[in-house]
Amino acid sequence: MAVAAQCLSSSCWTISSKIQSLSLNTTKTHPNSCASFRPLGFSSNTSFNAFSTGFVSIRPVKRQTGQLIVCEAAGPTKKADSAAKRARQSEKRRIYHKAHKSEVRTRMKKVLESLEVLRKKTDAQAEEVITIEKLIAEAYSVIDKAVKVGTLHRNTGARRKSRLARRKKAVEIHHGWYTPSPELTA
DSSP, rough: OOOEOOOOOOOGGGTTTTTEEEEOOOSSSTOOOOOOOOEEOOTTTOOOOOTTTSSSEEEEESSSOOOOEEEEEEOOOOSSSSHHHHHHHHHHHHHHHHHHHHHHHHHHHHHHHHHHHHOOSOOTTTHHHHHHHHHHHHHHHHHHHHHTTTSOHHHHHHHHHHHHHHHHHHHHHHHOOOOOOOHOOO
């Protein structure tokens, strides 16, 4: 913002009398400064640092009546640590989701291993599927909770539940405990 003949704050009150003692530091610009703002350096005879928190740009403006000095002041350029906050939040979520995904994988692995053992058994009984169905129900519950909290996409959860059901049905077909209807196989 530009104000003619005077600056915004009370810290600029000596600007018109100290023009000769101010110098622009163009060689060392602040890394966060904009292209239009340059930091001001005060000479050694000025004991009052008026612009310690921001950037100031002084440029003469030519008008028909004469020259006018315009003082532009910008506040501190450092923003809130939103990036650091996002990093903290994402790390917390990553650990939370990692635990849910691990539990889903563990439950699925238990079901698939028990189904494979049952499939390889030659003298398996149909009642042995009941224990596996309990494991499948627990796996379904864990998958549904992971979908509910946003760890897994709903389609991913549905695909994993379908995979468990297909493997169970394949074992039942293998042992002859289940025969698919001819309409479904065609």
